[in-house]
Amino acid sequence: MKGVEAALAIWEESRRGMFLSQALRNYSTDLSEGERRLASTLVYSAMRRYSLWVDIIKSFLHRPFESLFPLTGDALILGCAGLLEIKHFFPQALVNAFVEAVKKKRPNDVGLVNAVLRRVLADGGRRIEELKSSQNLLDQALLWGLPPWVARRWAETWGQELAKKLFVSQVVKPYLSFRLSPDISAEEMVSRLLKVGIRSWPSPYFSYVLRSASFGLPPSIVGYDEGLWTPQTESSVFISEQAVLLSAGKRLILDMCAGRGIKTGHILERTQNTIVEAWDISKNKVNAGRRELKRLSVLERSIWKAGDSLSLVPDAIPDLVLLDAPCSGSGTWNRHPEGKWKLSSGKLAGYSRLQKDLLKRAIDLLASGGIVVYSTCSMFREENEMVVGEVLCSAPEVIEIEIDGKSFPLQRGRPFGYYIWPSSPWMDGFFLCILMKR
Numbered sequence: 001m002k003g004v005e006a007a008l009a010i011w012e013e014s015r016r017g018m019f020l021s022q023a024l025r026n027y028s029t030d031l032s033e034g035e036r037r038l039a040s041t042l043v044y045s046a047m048r049r050y051s052l053w054v055d056i057i058k059s060f061l062h063r064p065f066e067s068l069f070p071l072t073g074d075a076l077i078l079g080c081a082g083l084l085e086i087k088h089f090f091p092q093a094l095v096n097a098f099v100e101a102v103k104k105k106r107p108n109d110v111g112l113v114n115a116v117l118r119r120v121l122a123d124g125g126r127r128i129e130e131l132k133s134s135q136n137l138l139d140q141a142l143l144w145g146l147p148p149w150v151a152r153r154w155a156e157t158w159g160q161e162l163a164k165k166l167f168v169s170q171v172v173k174p175y176l177s178f179r180l181s182p183d184i185s186a187e188e189m190v191s192r193l194l195k196v197g198i199r200s201w202p203s204p205y206f207s208y209v210l211r212s213a214s215f216g217l218p219p220s221i222v223g224y225d226e227g228l229w230t231p232q233t234e235s236s237v238f239i240s241e242q243a244v245l246l247s248a249g250k251r252l253i254l255d256m257c258a259g260r261g262i263k264t265g266h267i268l269e270r271t272q273n274t275i276v277e278a279w280d281i282s283k284n285k286v287n288a289g290r291r292e293l294k295r296l297s298v299l300e301r302s303i304w305k306a307g308d309s310l311s312l313v314p315d316a317i318p319d320l321v322l323l324d325a326p327c328s329g330s331g332t333w334n335r336h337p338e339g340k341w342k343l344s345s346g347k348l349a350g351y352s353r354l355q356k357d358l359l360k361r362a363i364d365l366l367a368s369g370g371i372v373v374y375s376t377c378s379m380f381r382e383e384n385e386m387v388v389g390e391v392l393c394s395a396p397e398v399i400e401i402e403i404d405g406k407s408f409p410l411q412r413g414r415p416f417g418y419y420i421w422p423s424s425p426w427m428d429g430f431f432l433c434i435l436m437k438r
Contacts, residue, residue, distance in 0.1 A: 001097040003038030004078075006031055008101055010043050011074045020047060020338055028217060038089075040215070046081035047337040048171050049145030053080040056127050060119040072109040075102050079117045084124050091121050144170050145337070149345060150330070157381055166379060169422040169429070174335045176218070177203065177426040178210040178229040179237055181296065182269060186210060189229060196222050203234055203426070205408050206241070211426050227296045232262055235331075235420040235430040238408055239375045240266040242434060243322045246371055247271050250319035255279065256309045256362055257324055261289030261302075267322070268298035277303040279312050310361050320371045321362040325355045327376035327383050331422055331429020348382055355387045363395055363437060371401070372435045377428055379419070384431035388416040392435075401434040 006027045013023040020043055028036045046053060057076050058065050065073065079098040083091050095117045102113050131143040141151035144167040154163040178200065180189055186202050189210060193200045198221065203209035210229075218224050218231045232240075240263035247253060247267065251274065255264045258278035267276055280286050286306040293299040305312055328351055329339045355376070362372045376383050392398055403410065403418055409427075410418040417433030 001035075001038075001093075001100075002031055003035035004042070004094070004097040005101055006035065006039040007042040007078050008071065008074055010039060011046065011078060012070070014043070014047070014338055015070070015074075019336065020044065021336070025217065033216075036217075041086060042078050042082050044173075044337065045085045046078050047341075048334065049081070049143075050077065050337075050341060051147070052128075052131075052142050052145055053077050053084075055142060056080055056084075056120060056124050057116060059127065060116045060123075069106055069109060071106050072102060072113060075113050076116055079113070080120045080124060083117065083121050084128065095121065140164070140167055144168060145340075146170060147340060147343070150340065150343070153345075153380065165421070165423075166429075170334055170337070170340075172334050172422070172425055174215065174233075174428075175425040176212050176214045176216070176231050177234050177237075178212065179206075179232040179266060180208045180210065181228050181230075182208075184223070184228045189223065192222055205234060206237055209234060209237055225295070230262065230265060230292075230296070232266065233332075233428045234424075234426045235377075235422075235428045236263065237266065238405075238420060239263065239324065239373070239430060239432055240322070241270075242403065242432065243267050243320060243373050244270045246320055246373070246434070247274050251275060252277065252314070252316050252318045252320075254314050254318035254321045254362075254365065255324075256321055256358065257281075257326060258289055258304075259285050259324070261292040263322060263324060264289060264302065265292055265296045265298060268293065268301050269296060275301050275303065277305070277314050277318070279305050279307065279309050281308055282306070310357055314365060317367045318365060318370065319367070320373065321365060322373045322375075323358055323362045324375045325358050325383075327351050327355065327378040328380060329377055330379045331377040331420075331431075334422065335428065348380060351378075352382045352387060355383055356390055359387060359391045360394070363391070363398055363435070366437045368397075368437055370437050372437075374417075374433045374435065376431050378431060379422075379429045381414070384419075384433070385413045385416045388433050388435070392416070395437075397438050398435050399438060401436050403432065403434060 010023040010027055014020050057080055075098045082094050099114050103110050131139045138148050141148050154166050190200050198214050200210040200212040203211055223229050244267055253276045255276055255278040258264050258280050264276050264278050283306040286304050290304055293302050328343050333340045417431055420430040422429040
């Protein structure tokens with residue numbers, strides 16, 4: 001079964017440090033749509049609740065899990081996740097597929113894999129039900145796939161009720177939302193997508209955004225190569241739309257950490273005479289950003305520079321700075337679950353220090369009357385309100401501008417900025433704060 005073999009290969013790449021999304025793209029070219037969907041479901045289900053699957057597997061092993069050959073451990077993790085989460089697949093066929101995959105490279109472990117996965121199928125669900133009925137914070141962290149220290153931090157920050165919503169968001173399957181080009185209407189794009197079997201419908205928040213129940217590879221979907229749409233979560237759209245709304249009369253916008261240019265492209269598509277200077281420390285991302293803007297036919301209104309945003313110098317004084325700062329990514333862990341297993345409290349503190357330096361730099365670059373749109377895709381106060389608060393203490397000339405989110409689900413930070421809650425498959429967790437230099 002190619003989907004299972006691909007899942008094992010993708011999982012091995014993730015152990016070596018590659019993002020699941022990149023590994024999935026690398027292995028998708030030789031797979032049918034059904035095989036690609038199976039591989040994707042297996043690896044993301046396994047990664048989202050990795051600690052839970054290991055806990056269940058250990059209860060059925062007679063030796064330390066850590067002593068297993070890597071392929072054997074991978075097969076057990078992916079198999080356990082598949083058996084307990086995939087509801088539309090014949091379970092015995094899944095067990096057989098993992099057994100056959102292990103037989104090719106590790107024949108001596110076939111009996112172990114077969115026996116443990118059969119036990120998982122018979123009794124693994126019982127452990128999940130036990131955790132569901134527990135009120136213990138660590139049990140809840142295990143159930144929803146969170147490192148214990150993160151669960152404690154969120155419970156302290158948000159309180160039990162809101163923290164539980166964040167816990168549950170870890171296993172919400174994300175779907176594609178489409179930011180449309182000004183060259184196509186929502187009605188026409190809905191029709192074009194439907195012709196290839198993708199049902200879509202308008203976002204309740206943006207007239208130029210569609211929602212779908214698809215999580216396919218964007219380049220394979222109709223209209224992508226033409227630049228008619230861009231995959232972007234509605235939370236991310238809200239952030240870059242603030243830059244668009246504030247750009248009136250402003251000639252130069254600096255996108256200080258532009259990445260692959262998703263928000264840059266949004267700004268340029270929705271403005272007429274604006275120039276965006278886009279920086280990123282990664283040359284690969286800068287090259288990807290140029291390709292993205294070329295796809296959207298807006299490259300000529302951009303200036304790209306690779307380098308450290310703490311030392312790069314803009315071609316002119318910017319009127320507005322978009323600082324979508326590097327962060328823990330904790331608001332996007334359902335889409336990029338590997339991030340939570342790599343994060344530590346020390347790394348979180350490191351992100352916070354970098355964000356403070358970047359925000360101070362953004363303010364220094366502005367002329368009087370200039371605006372900074374500061375955002376992260378994080379649900380940690382250390383990367384959000386605490387960063388803004390410390391910077392404001394050293395910059396009395398800077399004030400916060402309140403945001404009118406209209407019907408968009410914003411939650412006020414304490415005391416600065418606003419949170420966007422990861423409340424649906426089309427929305428990630430984000431923090432946003434708009435500052436003006438008087």
